[in-house]
Amino acid sequence: MTAYYLSFEKPIEEIEKSIAELRESHSGNREVDFSIEIDELEKKREYLIKTIYENLTPWQVTQVARHPERPIFSDYQKQLFDDFLEIHGDRLFRDDPAIVTGFARIGNEKFVIVGEDKGKDTKEKIRRNFGMPNPEGYRKAMRAMRLAEKFKKPILSLIDTAGAYPGIEGEERGQAEAIARSLFEMSGLKTPIISLVIGEGGSGGALAIAVADRVLMLQNSIYSVISPESCASILWRDAGLAERAAEALKMTGPNLLKLKVIEEIIPEPMGGAHRDTAATMKNVRTSVLRHLAELKRISTPKLIQKRYERFRRLGAFEIVK
Amino acid sequence: MAWFLKPKYNIKKGLHNPVQDGLWHKCPTCNSMIYSKDWEENFKVCPNCDFHDKLNAFERIQSLIDPGTFIETNNNIVSVNPLDFNDGKIRYELKVHEAMEKTMLKEAVVIGHGKLNGLSVQLAVMDFSFLGGSMGSVVGEKITLAIEEAIKHKRTMIIFSASGGARMHEGILSLMQMAKTSAALKRLSDAGGFFISVLTNPTTGGVTASFAMLGDIIISEPDALIGFAGPRVIEQTIRQKLPPGFQRAAFLQDHGFVDIIVRRKEMKKTLYELINYTH
Numbered sequence: 357m358t359a360y361y362l363s364f365e366k367p368i369e370e371i372e373k374s375i376a377e378l379r380e381s382h383s384g385n386r387e388v389d390f391s392i393e394i395d396e397l398e399k400k401r402e403y404l405i406k407t408i409y410e411n412l413t414p415w416q417v418t419q420v421a422r423h424p425e426r427p428i429f430s431d432y433q434k435q436l437f438d439d440f441l442e443i444h445g446d447r448l449f450r451d452d453p454a455i456v457t458g459f460a461r462i463g464n465e466k467f468v469i470v471g472e473d474k475g476k477d478t479k480e481k482i483r484r485n486f487g488m489p490n491p492e493g494y495r496k497a498m499r500a501m502r503l504a505e506k507f508k509k510p511i512l513s514l515i516d517t518a519g520a521y522p523g524i525e526g527e528e529r530g531q532a533e534a535i536a537r538s539l540f541e542m543s544g545l546k547t548p549i550i551s552l553v554i555g556e557g558g559s560g561g562a563l564a565i566a567v568a569d570r571v572l573m574l575q576n577s578i579y580s581v582i583s584p585e586s587c588a589s590i591l592w593r594d595a596g597l598a599e600r601a602a603e604a605l606k607m608t609g610p611n612l613l614k615l616k617v618i619e620e621i622i623p624e625p626m627g628g629a630h631r632d633t634a635a636t637m638k639n640v641r642t643s644v645l646r647h648l649a650e651l652k653r654i655s656t657p658k659l660i661q662k663r664y665e666r667f668r669r670l671g672a673f674e675i676v677k
Numbered sequence: 678m679a680w681f682l683k684p685k686y687n688i689k690k691g692l693h694n695p696v697q698d699g700l701w702h703k704c705p706t707c708n709s710m711i712y713s714k715d716w717e718e719n720f721k722v723c724p725n726c727d728f729h730d731k732l733n734a735f736e737r738i739q740s741l742i743d744p745g746t747f748i749e750t751n752n753n754i755v756s757v758n759p760l761d762f763n764d765g766k767i768r769y770e771l772k773v774h775e776a777m778e779k780t781m782l783k784e785a786v787v788i789g790h791g792k793l794n795g796l797s798v799q800l801a802v803m804d805f806s807f808l809g810g811s812m813g814s815v816v817g818e819k820i821t822l823a824i825e826e827a828i829k830h831k832r833t834m835i836i837f838s839a840s841g842g843a844r845m846h847e848g849i850l851s852l853m854q855m856a857k858t859s860a861a862l863k864r865l866s867d868a869g870g871f872f873i874s875v876l877t878n879p880t881t882g883g884v885t886a887s888f889a890m891l892g893d894i895i896i897s898e899p900d901a902l903i904g905f906a907g908p909r910v911i912e913q914t915i916r917q918k919l920p921p922g923f924q925r926a927a928f929l930q931d932h933g934f935v936d937i938i939v940r941r942k943e944m945k946k947t948l949y950e951l952i953n954y955t956h
């Protein structure tokens with residue numbers, strides 16, 4: 357059971373409540389056996405979750421990607437990494453808690469980690485600016501990534517942001533320059549880079565740490581040039597039409613795979629990552645290690661060349677006479 | 678209009694509207710009336726208040742490149758509708774078609790090469806009148822092609838930016854153009870090439886957060902609006918009014934993100950000097 361249900365999860369909520377009630381009376385009353393009823397409801401619950409989650413609309417995927425109980429960076433830190441040593445600061449201005457950097461082990465592999473962290477509770481969310489980095493966040497990430505290059509360690513970036521923060525101070529300190537510099541430098545870093553969208557891949561704020569050899573997405577994550585709300589308010593002056601915009605923007609895994617923007621969709625347990633964090637981590641671990649093994653077989657000059665070509669060919673146009 | 682700003686022409690001659698007649702141009706900033714021919718010859722800079730109005734791509738090229746030396750390339754690359762995008766009123770490819778007819782351009786950027794006081798330069802000039810200078814696949818591809826040509830022929834790369842950001846209608850593919858153009862500039866830089874980025878009013882969003890901010894030298898025209906987020910988005914986010922001059926050229930120079938603010942009249946000379954100093 358989760359504590360928070362999305363609007364389209366109402367039938368699941370009802371059935372889970374019934375199951376919980378039955379269980380309670382079952383434990384309080386040894387004379388009557390409810391186990392058959394419970395079994396049946398469990399089967400119904402499983403079926404419901406399956407049918408709902410196999411047919412999610414892009415807008416529903418967006419809601420799952422932003423689900424308050426969805427695993428965020430700190431969960432990966434605890435459950436995907438076998439250990440983690442955080443490093444702080446951009447050496448220029450301050451430490452931006454919206455981006456976390458450090459060293460981690462996954463199995464036998466050592467990584468340099470860059471990840472956007474939205475924060476768990478209200479206090480953390482505020483401290484981490486809801487995962488919306490300022491320029492110093494991207495500059496810290498770049499510093500960590502240069503260390504990775506220097507010590508020949510692969511980079512794993514975990515993406516989960518509504519976007520780079522649009523504020524006065526960010527503009528004063530060069531938000532645009534920080535993102536641009538990151539795109540520029542990442543394209544030439546002489547070490548394998550794997551990026552994984554774990555929730556929201558919000559525009560330039562996501563791409564800034566995703567110029568990678570492999571870009572992966574969790575099944576119920578999104579990656580887009582603009583949020584569906586902003587798109588709707590620009591096109592139709594009504595953020596309430598976000599559902600329609602989510603449809604039009606083609607921001608979910610299958611579309612992005614078709615457009616060759618990502619290499620792989622990592623499956624989530626039935627009912628979304630928030631229903632089984634451990635199973636999610638297992639899938640991520642397998643996929644990341646497999647991609648790294650493949651990348652390690654490629655020579656560095658070839659890796660850089662392939663990374664260039666990967667982004668070079670993205671785009672759709674026509675050549676007319 | 679205040680009485681002292683009234684145009685200096687004889688109103689007794691008739692009731693015609695001088696602006697509509699096309700003989701006079703009214704400066705949108707100081708409202709002074711400028712003889713249209715002077716306005717064009719001055720490359721749309723107000724002689725009274727120094728307001729720099731938007732130039733279209735070919736006016737810009739004319740203001741910089743030695744006459745008869747500009748060779749446009751790749752103007753046969755045109756947009757498609759990769760997401761099958763339809764805003765409910767108009768399909769994206771028709772929107773592009775309308776922009777083509779309105780501007781007589783194929784896309785929001787013109788690329789090519791030519792001579793600047795005899796020096797060979799590779800040029801990419803954005804045009805705000807084409808869908809707000811937004812960057813989709815074609816803009817990204819053409820800028821990248823221009824950069825690759827600059828590497829191949831060892832030419833100085835000059836990009837004039839004017840853009841509201843990424844082209845939403847191409848979704849994620851427009852975002853990817855930021856990475857593509859930035860990666861090409863990394864190659865140019867590694868090859869020892871010289872890149873001058875010139876920011877004109879306005880340059881915001883995905884263009885600023887990619888190639889526009891990656892110049893070895895970054896120039897801005899006076900008072901150009903330059904930013905990552907647009908001022909309206911920032912105001913909505915922080916729920917307060919922005920200070921005057923925020924995100925204007927002088928603000929960016931004060932904060933260390935623009936090397937030189939150059940008036941349009943001095944642009945060609947300044948570019949020439951920069952190329953000379955570095956070669």
Ligand SMILES: [Zn+2]
Binds near residue numbers: 707
């Ligand atoms: Zn004026």
